Amino acid sequence: MEHRQPQPDVAQRHEFGGVQRKRAKRRGILWALVLRVPELSVLIILIICGYIVMAVFSKVHATQVLSPLSMWLIIIGSFLISTVIAIIAVIAGIGGGVMFTPIMLGFTSIDSLVVRATGLVVAMFGGLISSGPFMKTKLANLRVTYFCAVPITIGALTGSVSAIYLHDALGAKGDGAVRLSLGILMLVIAYFLFTGGGKTEYPEPKFIDRFSLKLGISGSYWEESLGQVVEYHMVRALLGGILFIFLGFIGGFFGMGGGAFLTGTLNLVMLAPVKVAAASSGVLLAISDATAIWTYLTYGALISILAAPWMLGHVVGGILGAHLLIRIRAGFVRKVLILILLVSSAKLIARGLEGAFGIHIPFL
Amino acid sequence: MEKDQAKPPLAGVIYGGIVYWGVLVGSLIVIIGSVLAFLGDNFVPASYWLSTVWQGQSVSQIWQGATGSLPMGHWYLSHLTTGDGLTALGIALAVFSVVPALFLSSAVLFKERDWIYGSLACVAGVIVMIGVLGLISVG
Numbered sequence: 001m002e003h004r005q006p007q008p009d010v011a012q013r014h015e016f017g018g019v020q021r022k023r024a025k026r027r028g029i030l031w032a033l034v035l036r037v038p039e040l041s042v043l044i045i046l047i048i049c050g051y052i053v054m055a056v057f058s059k060v061h062a063t064q065v066l067s068p069l070s071m072w073l074i075i076i077g078s079f080l081i082s083t084v085i086a087i088i089a090v091i092a093g094i095g096g097g098v099m100f101t102p103i104m105l106g107f108t109s110i111d112s113l114v115v116r117a118t119g120l121v122v123a124m125f126g127g128l129i130s131s132g133p134f135m136k137t138k139l140a141n142l143r144v145t146y147f148c149a150v151p152i153t154i155g156a157l158t159g160s161v162s163a164i165y166l167h168d169a170l171g172a173k174g175d176g177a178v179r180l181s182l183g184i185l186m187l188v189i190a191y192f193l194f195t196g197g198g199k200t201e202y203p204e205p206k207f208i209d210r211f212s213l214k215l216g217i218s219g220s221y222w223e224e225s226l227g228q229v230v231e232y233h234m235v236r237a238l239l240g241g242i243l244f245i246f247l248g249f250i251g252g253f254f255g256m257g258g259g260a261f262l263t264g265t266l267n268l269v270m271l272a273p274v275k276v277a278a279a280s281s282g283v284l285l286a287i288s289d290a291t292a293i294w295t296y297l298t299y300g301a302l303i304s305i306l307a308a309p310w311m312l313g314h315v316v317g318g319i320l321g322a323h324l325l326i327r328i329r330a331g332f333v334r335k336v337l338i339l340i341l342l343v344s345s346a347k348l349i350a351r352g353l354e355g356a357f358g359i360h361i362p363f364l
Numbered sequence: 365m366e367k368d369q370a371k372p373p374l375a376g377v378i379y380g381g382i383v384y385w386g387v388l389v390g391s392l393i394v395i396i397g398s399v400l401a402f403l404g405d406n407f408v409p410a411s412y413w414l415s416t417v418w419q420g421q422s423v424s425q426i427w428q429g430a431t432g433s434l435p436m437g438h439w440y441l442s443h444l445t446t447g448d449g450l451t452a453l454g455i456a457l458a459v460f461s462v463v464p465a466l467f468l469s470s471a472v473l474f475k476e477r478d479w480i481y482g483s484l485a486c487v488a489g490v491i492v493m494i495g496v497l498g499l500i501s502v503g
Contacts, residue, residue, distance in 0.1 A: 021416075027474045036379070039388055043388065043391060043392075044374075046392070046395050048394060050395045050396075050398060050399045053399050053402075053403075054398065054399055054402040054403075057402075057403055058402050058403070059402070059403055059404035060402055060404070060409070060410050060411045061409070063411050063415040064412070064415075065415040065418055066415050066418060067410070068411075071411060071414045071415075074381055074414060077400070097367035100380055107375045107420070108420075110417055110418070110420055111420060111421065111422045111423055111426075112415070113422070113423050114423060124459065125387065125458070128383050128384075128387050128458065128459075128462070129383075129384060129387050129388075129463075131379065131383045131384065131385075132380035132381055132383065132384030133438055134380065135372055135377055135379060135380030135381075136376075136377055136380060137372070138371075138372045138376075138429045140376070140380075142375060142376035142379070142481070143481055145376075145483055146484040146485045146488065147479050147481070149466075149488035150484055150487050150491070153488055153492060153495075154428060154491060156495075157491065157494065157495050161447070161500055164500065167423075192381040201453065215465050215480070227443070228451045241383060249396065255369050260431075261486070281382075284461050285463065286383070287462055287466075287488060288490070290459045290460075290462040290492055290495075291494075291495040293459055293489060293495075294459075294495040294496050294498060295495065295498070295500075297438075297452070297455075297456065298435070298436060298437050298438060298498050299423065299432050299434065300427050300435040300436070300439070301437065302427075302452070302455070303413050303417055303426070303442070304397070304448050304451040304452035304455060305401050305410050305414060305447075305448055305451060306387070306413065306414065306417055306450075307451075307455060308394050308397065308398045308451045308454075308455070309398070311391070311394060311455055311458070312391055312394060312395065313410070315387055315388070315391050318389030321464070326467050
């Protein structure tokens with residue numbers, strides 16, 4: 001009897017070839033990134049070596065709450081989660097704090113002030129590290145960034161001082177109120193992302209107001225996906241500036257940067273292309289959070305051992321995200337983000353109601 | 365239009381460059397600090413920090429148990445040889461890189477006679493410095 005090997009059909013062969021080409025392309029992009037950003041590879045190697053030394057030579061003692069292994073796992077887990085959050089955050093044009101702060105406040109018992117201080121680190125470092133690539137590629141608009149930097153830093157400083165003051169004055173009830181209001185804020189952000197997504201990639205203003213014209217907030221950047229330079233003109237600078245005071249306050253108070261609102265304001269109100277809005281909001285977030293963080297740091301709310309892996313994860317993820325943003329579209333990231341926001345807002349509202357008013361909601 | 369024609373402004377490149385390398389230097393210090401913290405050389409033991417935070421103790425409870433009072437200042441500057449002090453310094457240094465970046469970028473803008481944006485960058489730098497120095501604080 002003749003034995004025949006089953007032959008793959010043409011469609012299968014095409015599919016197989018396509019997968020291989022995609023893999024090769026992905027490997028090519030990663031390799032190009034290693035060559036283009038050698039400091040990233042050095043940093044990753046140093047972090048890995050550091051964590052191995054921490055595991056092997058650890059002199060940390062066990063406590064009633066945690067064993068040395070679980071402490072090490074908290075550090076490693078924080079670093080890995082932080083890296084993933086940073087990549088998503090930079091691509092979506094939001095601060096990582098929008099994911100970190102609600103998840104930590106909703107699902108752990110860590111003090112809200114510690115979470116908010118660490119949230120600022122998370123929100124800030126993705127933006128800080130991606131400032132370099134974004135400025136070089138002109139994705140971030142320098143003029144818009146500096147124009148909005150003044151109102152946003154004023155708001156951020158006021159917000160952080162208010163957060164410490166209310167925490168001291170209201171105690172546990174204040175904690176509940178913060179969780180509840182953050183939960184509601186998350187719902188607004190989710191709605192904002194849901195309705196604003198995909199409609200305003202390259203907005204075209206019908207009318208440029210005199211103030212914006214005087215400020216000259218226009219620009220151009222190389223759009224990799226179109227293979228051409230995109231020119232744009234931004235509008236409503238005065239309204240944007242006023243909104244940025246409020247957005248800075250939210251970021252400083254809740255420790256989450258408010259990047260989704262920043263991107264939305266730049267894109268929907270001031271009519272920046274979505275990629276420019278995402279990149280500029282990252283740079284702006286970093287400046288605003290770099291103002292707010294000192295209030296938490298000097299108060300003692302920033303626990304350095306806990307914040308360190310979150311910072312390192314965001315530095316690594318921020319560089320990766322900044323280089324990926326130049327190549328990909330952000331649409332799919334929005335959907336994942338909306339889901340995360342909805343789940344964490346439900347949990348936050350439940351915990352907030354329990355903490356502030358003693359109302360227990362089952363299953364949440 | 366060609367790709368090469370879209371050149372970035374020098375002030376932006378300087379801002380981004382200083383922040384980028386400032387954060388990388390800060391990260392290096394944070395890595396060393398974190399390793400030292402796990403090797404046992406600390407201002408407050410790493411196990412204490414992690415356990416109390418994980419238990420959900422408040423900031424004042426954590427510091428009361430560790431040193432007797434809240435730090436209310438740049439506590440790490442007097443504990444630079446310890447793991448937790450060095451880690452905090454690394455984070456602070458990386459964040460602080462925004463200040464020289466804003467001022468140097470502003471200087472470039474002034475040199476280019478861009479008075480409006482040079483001034484705005486300078487004002488933003490001053491506001492960040494107010495935060496660093498803790499000139500506006502609680503109580």
